[in-house]
Amino acid sequence: MKSHPITIKDIARVLGISPSTVSRALKDHPDISPKTKNLVKTFAEKVNYRPNALALSLRSSKTNTIGIVIPEIVHHFFSTVISGIEDVAYGRGYNAIICQTNENYQREVIDLQALIDNRVDGILVSMSKNTHEFTHFNNVKENGIPIVFFDRICEALSTDRVIADDFEGARIATRHLINQGCKKIMHLAAPQHLLIGKNRKEGYYSALKESKLECEERLILKCDTREAVFAKADDVIRLASEIDGIFAVNDSTAIAVMQVLQRNGYKIPKDIAVVGFGDGPNANIAYPPLTTVEQKGYDIGQAAMRLLIGHIEETVEDDEFETKIFTPELVERTSSQYGIDFTYK
Amino acid sequence: MKSHPITIKDIARVLGISPSTVSRALKDHPDISPKTKNLVKTFAEKVNYRPNALALSLRSSKTNTIGIVIPEIVHHFFSTVISGIEDVAYGRGYNAIICQTNENYQREVIDLQALIDNRVDGILVSMSKNTHEFTHFNNVKENGIPIVFFDRICEALSTDRVIADDFEGARIATRHLINQGCKKIMHLAAPQHLLIGKNRKEGYYSALKESKLECEERLILKCDTREAVFAKADDVIRLASEIDGIFAVNDSTAIAVMQVLQRNGYKIPKDIAVVGFGDGPNANIAYPPLTTVEQKGYDIGQAAMRLLIGHIEETVEDDEFETKIFTPELVERTSSQYGIDFTYK
DNA sequence: GTGTATATTGCAAACGTTTGCGGAATATAT
DNA sequence: ATATATTCCGCAAACGTTTGCAATATACAC
Numbered sequence: 024m025k026s027h028p029i030t031i032k033d034i035a036r037v038l039g040i041s042p043s044t045v046s047r048a049l050k051d052h053p054d055i056s057p058k059t060k061n062l063v064k065t066f067a068e069k070v071n072y073r074p075n076a077l078a079l080s081l082r083s084s085k086t087n088t089i090g091i092v093i094p095e096i097v098h099h100f101f102s103t104v105i106s107g108i109e110d111v112a113y114g115r116g117y118n119a120i121i122c123q124t125n126e127n128y129q130r131e132v133i134d135l136q137a138l139i140d141n142r143v144d145g146i147l148v149s150m151s152k153n154t155h156e157f158t159h160f161n162n163v164k165e166n167g168i169p170i171v172f173f174d175r176i177c178e179a180l181s182t183d184r185v186i187a188d189d190f191e192g193a194r195i196a197t198r199h200l201i202n203q204g205c206k207k208i209m210h211l212a213a214p215q216h217l218l219i220g221k222n223r224k225e226g227y228y229s230a231l232k233e234s235k236l237e238c239e240e241r242l243i244l245k246c247d248t249r250e251a252v253f254a255k256a257d258d259v260i261r262l263a264s265e266i267d268g269i270f271a272v273n274d275s276t277a278i279a280v281m282q283v284l285q286r287n288g289y290k291i292p293k294d295i296a297v298v299g300f301g302d303g304p305n306a307n308i309a310y311p312p313l314t315t316v317e318q319k320g321y322d323i324g325q326a327a328m329r330l331l332i333g334h335i336e337e338t339v340e341d342d343e344f345e346t347k348i349f350t351p352e353l354v355e356r357t358s359s360q361y362g363i364d365f366t367y368k
Numbered sequence: 369m370k371s372h373p374i375t376i377k378d379i380a381r382v383l384g385i386s387p388s389t390v391s392r393a394l395k396d397h398p399d400i401s402p403k404t405k406n407l408v409k410t411f412a413e414k415v416n417y418r419p420n421a422l423a424l425s426l427r428s429s430k431t432n433t434i435g436i437v438i439p440e441i442v443h444h445f446f447s448t449v450i451s452g453i454e455d456v457a458y459g460r461g462y463n464a465i466i467c468q469t470n471e472n473y474q475r476e477v478i479d480l481q482a483l484i485d486n487r488v489d490g491i492l493v494s495m496s497k498n499t500h501e502f503t504h505f506n507n508v509k510e511n512g513i514p515i516v517f518f519d520r521i522c523e524a525l526s527t528d529r530v531i532a533d534d535f536e537g538a539r540i541a542t543r544h545l546i547n548q549g550c551k552k553i554m555h556l557a558a559p560q561h562l563l564i565g566k567n568r569k570e571g572y573y574s575a576l577k578e579s580k581l582e583c584e585e586r587l588i589l590k591c592d593t594r595e596a597v598f599a600k601a602d603d604v605i606r607l608a609s610e611i612d613g614i615f616a617v618n619d620s621t622a623i624a625v626m627q628v629l630q631r632n633g634y635k636i637p638k639d640i641a642v643v644g645f646g647d648g649p650n651a652n653i654a655y656p657p658l659t660t661v662e663q664k665g666y667d668i669g670q671a672a673m674r675l676l677i678g679h680i681e682e683t684v685e686d687d688e689f690e691t692k693i694f695t696p697e698l699v700e701r702t703s704s705q706y707g708i709d710f711t712y713k
Numbered sequence: 714g715t716g717t718a719t720a721t722t723g724c725a726a727a728c729g730t731t732t733g734c735g736g737a738a739t740a741t742a743t
Numbered sequence: 744a745t746a747t748a749t750t751c752c753g754c755a756a757a758c759g760t761t762t763g764c765a766a767t768a769t770a771c772a773c
Contacts, residue, residue: 027429028484028511030759041723046761056721071507076485077426078759081728084372086422088465088486096450102442109441109468113475118482120433121466123454130458137463139373140421141433166373249652275653282655286711307594308620308650310627366631375729386753391731401751423729426758 029072038066080142088118089331090138090146094126094175099303100320101149104173107324108147115332117144124151132159139166145331150175169334173327183330184346185323189219192316192351193226196298197270199314199353201234203296203361205268208236209259211280213247213272220247223272223300247272252279259283267295267361274299278309281358296361306356314359316351323349374417383411425487433463434676435483435491439471439520444648445665446494449518452669453492460677462489469496477504484511490676495520514679518672528675529691530668534564537661537696538571541643542615544659544698546579548641548706550613553581554604556625558592558617565592568617568645592617597624604628612640612706619644623654626703641706651701659704661696668694 031049035042040059048055048063049072080086091108093101105121112119120143122134131151138146139162146163148170157179163170164180173185200208210227213220228238242262246252252259263284271277277299281291289295291311299306301317326347333339357365376394380387385404393400393408394417400408425431436453438446450466457464465488467479476496483491484507491508493515502524508515509525516528545553555572558565569588576583587607591597597604608629616622622644626636634640636656644651644660651658671692678684702710 031761032759042760043724043762044722046759047722050761052762054721059721073481073485075426075487075759077422077431077487078728079761081420081422081426081730081758082760084728096441096454097444097447099442099444102447105441105466106468118465118467118486120463121450122463123451136418137421140418141463142420142422278653285655304648305650305653308623308653310630310655376731377729387730388732388754389752392752395731397732399751404751420729423758424731426728426760427730429758 028075029070030075031072034063034067034070034072038062084142086142086144087116088120088141088143089328089335090134090141090143091119091121092124092131092134092138092146092148093121094124094149094151096121096123100174100318103320104149104324104327107321107326108328109324111325111328111332117332126151126153128154128156135159135163139163139168143168145169145171145335147171147173147327147331148175148177149173150177169331171327171331171334173323181342181344183327183334183344185327185330186346186348187318187323188348188350189222190226190229192300192318193223193270194230195226195351195353196300196316197227197230198234199355199359200268200270200296200298200361201230201236203268203292203359205296205361206236207242207266208268208270209242209244209262209266211244211246211252211269211271211276214245220272227270242266247276249275249279252276252283256283260287263287263289263295268359269295269297271297271299273302274305274309274313274315275302277313277315277358278305281309281311281313290364292358292360293362293364297358299358301351301354306354309358311358311365312356314356315354317354318351319349373420374415375420376417379408379412379415379417383407429487431487431489432461433465433486433488434673434680435479435486435488436464436466437469437476437479437483437491437493438466439469439494439496441466441468445519445663448665449494449669449672452666452671453673454669456670456673456677462677471496471498473499473501480504480508484508484513488513490514490516490680492672492676493517493522495522514676516672516676516679518668526687526689528672528679528689530672530675531691531693532663532668533693533695534567535571535574537645537663538568538615539575540571540696540698541645541661542572542575543579544700544704545613545615545641545643545706546575546581548613548637548704550641550706551581552587552611553613553615554587554589554607554611556589556591556597556614556616556621559590565617572615587611592621594620594624597621597628601628605632608632608634608640613704614640614642616642616644618647619650619654619658619660620647622658622660622703623650626654626656626658635709637703637705638707638709642703644703646696646699651699654703656703656710657701659701660699662699663696664694 031042031045035045045063048060096102109119124131128151131154146168157177160180171183176184176186212224215221231238244255246255269280277297281297291297299313299315301315306313306315376387376390380390390408393405441447454464469476473496476499491513502522505525518530521529521531557569560566573583589600591600614625622642626642636642644658646660646662651660
């Protein structure tokens with residue numbers, strides 16, 4: 024059973040003709056007589072001949088394969104992005120090699136090198152959190168391989184980029200609360216040394232300002248995980264009586280804070296309206312269903328792949344780079360309908 | 369910048385020696401003099417020479433690449449499996465090409481063919497739901513490529529397999545409820561033509577029987593999605609007063625049913641204890657935190673990859689196949705602590 | 714019949730490696 | 744000095760393709 028696959032040479036030998044003739048016959052080269060073409064094609068069909076992609080790649084130095092380097096595949100956002108990438112890649116005849124760095128810089132370097140070694144036609148990258156050295160990215164460029172960053176971009180390099188607009192997303196979320204009638208809105212924030220933490224807080228501030236609402240430091244709680252929320256439950260409760268809305272930096276903290284409040288007799292969204300920031304499929308499961316801004320992972324993936332193809336197939340100049348920004352979209356559910364007494368059914 | 373990468377030939381030309389000497393020098397062949405070795409190595413280092421993986425693969429017919437074919441990458445279970453696969457693959461020097469079929473048979477056929485064309489060393493597959501024809505899998509075997517199925521296995525083919533034990537998982541979950549003191553347990557079931565639906569129900573029955581509890585058809589509700597639960601909310605409520613436990617076929621229905629019950633004044637787990645079946649990271653977010661049996665996706669992935677390596681590297685006989693079964697593990701949280709009055713903190 | 718155009722095929726090199734074998738140069742033994 | 748062993752290196756083929764060019768064969772015109 025471990026018979027090696029049929030090659031052009033095999034066909035040539037059996038048919039008593041030369042490999043070149045077989046090759047040309049298979050791709051309808053005009054030089055070949057109809058008789059020979061027929062002979063070759065039917066035989067190739069019969070033995071289920073398939074060209075060796077490796078040999079093709081070696082000769083043409085085109086692998087029709089792209090590399091994807093991401094921190095973690097289990098994050099819903101990233102697997103959504105991958106779906107977007109794959110769908111357009113598939114449509115254009117590309118395969119994808121996916122590498123997970125696990126937020127590990129060393130691994131990122133190795134993965135990139137492996138992709139270069141395998142002569143992929145292009146690379147899509149979302150940087151690991153602790154990557155602060157960029158020579159491995161430059162290495163990719165020096166090997167003439169196009170590279171596109173998405174989400175976790177590298178500002179030091181001039182490349183194509185596709186990002187979600189965290190600032191605007193936060194502004195939309197906060198503005199939505201204001202439109203619902205909220206006047207005093209708490210913010211659960213991520214660490215400010217992370218871009219998303221900073222941008223989302225700025226967006227929150229910006230929305231407050233444009234509605235002439237006061238920006239109060241004391242209404243900002245540093246907690247971006249479920250556990251952190253429970254740890255700061257006392258702070259939440261202390262402020263609860265004076266606030267009427269909460270914008271949380273992600274969905275799990277939004278859900279957690281709802282639970283803390285409910286536990287203490289507050290009604291969501293009757294007393295306090297809540298909006299999250301989409302990082303997964305949890306929003307629907309929350310009680311009440313969580314209003315959130317959804318990052319368009321699928322679209323981001325598609326856009327990144329399209330930009331990459333532009334450079335691979337050189338329909339765009341070598342040194343002409345673009346930054347595509349996707350604004351998250353508000354998905355209104357129940358948690359933000361301030362004043363409404365929510366019950367299922 | 370689009371300069372082609374340095375090759376052995378380039379090095380040979382510059383150094384005025386033959387490619388064969390360069391090749392041997394780089395891999396410390398004893399035939400080469402120390403002086404030449406040094407010369408070659410330092411030069412190769414300097415110009416950052418990297419062997420062309422394509423050329424290597426073509427020559428050795430070994431690509432050090434494996435293919436993964438799965439229905440959907442966004443499902444938490446599958447992305448967990450992928451992590452398991454990748455981690456052992458990485459440790460053994462393999463890259464992974466991931467193909468998503470989107471539950472599409474045609475796509476599955478095409479993906480498999482692409483993997484064969486690229487001469488991957490082995491393939492890991494979880495079948496698409498509507499795959500009932502298996503010639504494409506046989507095609508893989510006929511090309512001498514080892515194949516291992518996981519989760520969605522193909523019973524018609526003799527290959528290695530790695531699966532989760534749904535029957536046992538359901539039994540464990542139900543038994544746990546019984547141990548908590550539940551005597552009348554409802555089951556939210558998936559369609560019985562699906563393997564998981566059937567196996568999990570059987571496991572539920574089995575646990576009841578072993579404790580001499582009655583198996584009542586009327587305690588089985590056919591609903592396996594969140595929406596289905598809300599649609600059947602009336603049926604749930606009607607039965608609620610006489611039951612003391614619920615085993616749900618997956619976590620989202622478990623969470624939904626808890627919400628329906630809570631909405632109607634029932635306390636979880638005081639009045640009714642609930643156990644789910646792990647399909648994602650939702651269990652922690654539920655209120656109260658959901659006890660569930662977790663399918664060990666990561667372990668399944670690791671095991672599958674190890675089996676595959678066994679065949680690729682022929683440490684195991686060609687026609688010797690193994691089936692590895694992973695029993696889900698009960699993760700006890702709050703929702704199943706029958707009789708307890710739950711509140712956060 | 715010769716000459717020329719045309720149709721059809723094969724040779725050989727190339728993509729970047731590895732490797733069996735042979736050969737030149739040097740060293741050792743007699 | 745010759746014979747033999749040892750050290751070091753290059754040639755060429757191979758992996759499976761494609762393709763420029765040369766070669767053969769056939770057809771057509773005169």
